[in-house]
Amino acid sequence: MKQSLLIFSLVLIILSCNQSNELIKEQINHSDSVAINYFKGDGTMDTVVAVKIIKDPKIINQLTDFVAQKNSKMNYSCGVDGSLHFFKMNKVIQDVTFGMNAAGCSYFSFTLQGKTQATELSDAAKELIASLRK
Secondary structure, three states: OHHHHHHHHHHHHHHHHHHHHHHHHHHHOOOOEEEEEEEOOOOOOOOEEEEEEEOOHHHHHHHHHHHOOOEEOOOOOOOOOEEEEEEEOOEEEEEEEEEOOOOOOOEEEEEEOOEEEEEEOOHHHHHHHHHHHO
């Protein structure tokens, strides 16, 4: 009985983790543009040094897939290196911050259903975000 309860609990945890990724993907999946704010790069949010507006559906889909990847724990000691603002019909539908410049601080962070959540910012996501700045 204890084993079956343990297995059931593990299945619920796994399913709930995947559900948050599906919810964020569902939330931003039909965006028609993304504004990327690049901050100073030292982890502070007070200075926007570049802004890029993305309207290419292929790149928007890549960003959506990256944000909805593997869940991660939020490291509150990490700074913020930029933000993504997903738009649909000229309205922001989701704000996402990201950290990628400090060691051990590669993440996307967003609020969904009233809870702050984080997902892993992969090397491929970092490469794409950095390349879009140029």
